[in-house]
Amino acid sequence: MTILAGACLVIALIPLFAVLIYVIGQGIGRLDVNLFTKLPPPPGLKGGGVGNAILGTLITVGIGTLISLPFGVFAAVYLSEFSSGKVSRWIRFATNVLAGVPSIIAGIFAYGLIVATTGKFSAFAGGVALAVLMLPTIIRTTDEALQIVPQDVRWASVGVGASNYQTVLKVVIPAAMPAIITGVTLAIARAAGETAPLIFTALFSNFWPRLSPQTLWNQPIATLSVLIYNFATVPFQAQQELAWAASLILVFMILLTSILARWATRRQIY
Amino acid sequence: MSFNQQTAHHHQQSANQTETVLRTENLDIYYGKFLAVKGVNLAIPKNRITAFIGPSGCGKSTLLRSFNRLNDLINGFHVEGKVYYYDQDLYAPKIDPVEVRRRIGMVFQKPNPFPKSIYDNIAYGARVNGYKGNLDELVENSLRQAALWDEVKDKLKQNGLALSGGQQQRLCIARAIAINPDVVLMDEPCASLDPISTLKVEDLMHQLKEQYSIVIVTHNMQQATRVADMTAFFNAKATEKGGKQGYLVEYDQTEMIFQSPKEEATRDYVSGRFG
Numbered sequence: 001m002t003i004l005a006g007a008c009l010v011i012a013l014i015p016l017f018a019v020l021i022y023v024i025g026q027g028i029g030r031l032d033v034n035l036f037t038k039l040p041p042p043p044g045l046k047g048g049g050v051g052n053a054i055l056g057t058l059i060t061v062g063i064g065t066l067i068s069l070p071f072g073v074f075a076a077v078y079l080s081e082f083s084s085g086k087v088s089r090w091i092r093f094a095t096n097v098l099a100g101v102p103s104i105i106a107g108i109f110a111y112g113l114i115v116a117t118t119g120k121f122s123a124f125a126g127g128v129a130l131a132v133l134m135l136p137t138i139i140r141t142t143d144e145a146l147q148i149v150p151q152d153v154r155w156a157s158v159g160v161g162a163s164n165y166q167t168v169l170k171v172v173i174p175a176a177m178p179a180i181i182t183g184v185t186l187a188i189a190r191a192a193g194e195t196a197p198l199i200f201t202a203l204f205s206n207f208w209p210r211l212s213p214q215t216l217w218n219q220p221i222a223t224l225s226v227l228i229y230n231f232a233t234v235p236f237q238a239q240q241e242l243a244w245a246a247s248l249i250l251v252f253m254i255l256l257t258s259i260l261a262r263w264a265t266r267r268q269i270y
Numbered sequence: 271m272s273f274n275q276q277t278a279h280h281h282q283q284s285a286n287q288t289e290t291v292l293r294t295e296n297l298d299i300y301y302g303k304f305l306a307v308k309g310v311n312l313a314i315p316k317n318r319i320t321a322f323i324g325p326s327g328c329g330k331s332t333l334l335r336s337f338n339r340l341n342d343l344i345n346g347f348h349v350e351g352k353v354y355y356y357d358q359d360l361y362a363p364k365i366d367p368v369e370v371r372r373r374i375g376m377v378f379q380k381p382n383p384f385p386k387s388i389y390d391n392i393a394y395g396a397r398v399n400g401y402k403g404n405l406d407e408l409v410e411n412s413l414r415q416a417a418l419w420d421e422v423k424d425k426l427k428q429n430g431l432a433l434s435g436g437q438q439q440r441l442c443i444a445r446a447i448a449i450n451p452d453v454v455l456m457d458e459p460c461a462s463l464d465p466i467s468t469l470k471v472e473d474l475m476h477q478l479k480e481q482y483s484i485v486i487v488t489h490n491m492q493q494a495t496r497v498a499d500m501t502a503f504f505n506a507k508a509t510e511k512g513g514k515q516g517y518l519v520e521y522d523q524t525e526m527i528f529q530s531p532k533e534e535a536t537r538d539y540v541s542g543r544f545g
Contacts, residue, residue, distance in 0.1 A: 152382040160395030161372035269385040
């Protein structure tokens with residue numbers, strides 16, 4: 001039985017290591033400074049980099065985080081601290097349904113909401129799509145983190161004459177902070193790897209993103225995941241190599257975020 | 271003189287010795303439709319230690335929490351009858367429960383410091399209440415009163431959760447008295463402490479009663495005899511629906527409860543025959 005379970009574990013780990021080894025093997029050859037600082041070359045030319053896509057991923061995920069973080073955290077605070085049982089059951093159920101929505105549907109939603117109304121592909125539209133995907137993760141993990149804080153500690157705060165709001169803001173949320181950070185970081189890691197919702201919201205661009213409020217609204221932006229999707233399927237060797245290198249960067253960005261999340265978890269108080 | 275008159279007479283005597291700070295009148299405590307504690311009449315004297323003893327599930331802690339309206343946080347909780355703080359009805363509609371809790375502080379069964387520094391644990395109550403005085407002084411005085419100052423004065427920035435269990439509980443006592451309450455409610459404050467820490471907390475209670483009125487719930491009868499001036503014995507009876515309903519059996523000076531109780535149930539309990 002132990003041997004069988006062990007064998008299953010090994011089989012389960014094969015895809016992870018196979019993917020990691022393959023991506024590292026294929027991507028490491030193009031790993032240099034240019035990769036981070038240069039734009040992708042025109043078709044047929046050599047060299048170049050994916051600097052614009054790295055920056056684009058950071059911007060798009062950043063917008064998604066800025067949107068989903070306050071809504072998600074405050075929704076969870078409402079669920080855990082202020083709602084009645086009946087209401088919270090329905091909201092938790094709705095959150096789980098949202099978590100199960102395929103990412104491409106979130107993309108279509110953002111397309112209909114932003115792209116179709118403004119008529120432009122944009123970083124903002126991509127951020128909205130990612131925010132929809134991040135929201136349930138943030139709500140659920142924050143909700144759980146708040147519920148772990150012992151009732152005793154809330155009572156102690158109320159017992160020295162604090163109001164419910166003071167208790168939540170000054171005692172409960174700080175106590176749950178490490179777990180909240182973990183949840184948010186995991187949501188960011190997931191969003192960074194999403195491709196489908198970005199294809200028809202952020203689209204792609206061969207140029208550097210410009211950081212002005214207007215361009216974030218009305219210009220398409222490159223992201224690592226969409227770059228991989230585009231470049232892996234073209235018949236030019238330079239582009240294919242860049243796709244592998246971008247995969248490597250993306251995998252390590254997500255790995256790094258996950259490690260950060262683990263580190264935050266270790267600081268947990270309760 | 272009939273038996274009941276004797277008891278009533280004795281109540282009168284003990285209540286007359288000092289001013290009454292808290293008083294209940296036919297107090298029923300409900301959780302939803304469930305009547306958890308029934309018909310309690312008692313008067314808590316000022317600057318004395320009053321102990322609530324009795325078997326598990328007899329509603330001692332529930333009654334204690336109804337004195338600072340902490341039960342308000344539990345869904346379905348309500349009371350019938352009266353709880354008076356001096357001559358104010360604590361459950362009157364115009365009473366702000368937050369204000370009640372500033373006057374009537376609480377120490378809990380498990381030490382529950384906030385996940386903050388020792389200093390901030392004490393200062394928290396003052397800050398949320400908009401205290402304008404010198405916080406450093408307040409922190410030092412409170413810690414001194416709780417007999418913890420010498421042990422922590424060099425590590426006030428350290429997290430309160432890093433202290434030992436006994437120190438944490440004294441930190442919680444310091445936190446409770448930092449807002450300068452009138453009454454301190456203690457819900458089995460030594461239940462999770464070792465014997466030495468327990469004695470320290472008991473010594474502390476003797477010192478604190480000069481300034482505060484203390485009500486303590488305890489399962490430890492020796493503790494009640496060591497610290498309490500007055501003792502109330504509660505018992506529980508099974509209800510038809512399988513729950514337990516608590517009620518006050520006897521309330522008297524501690525020596526009377528332990529040496530010559532009036533009720534047979536009290537005698538059985540304090541002599542260790544049940545409970």
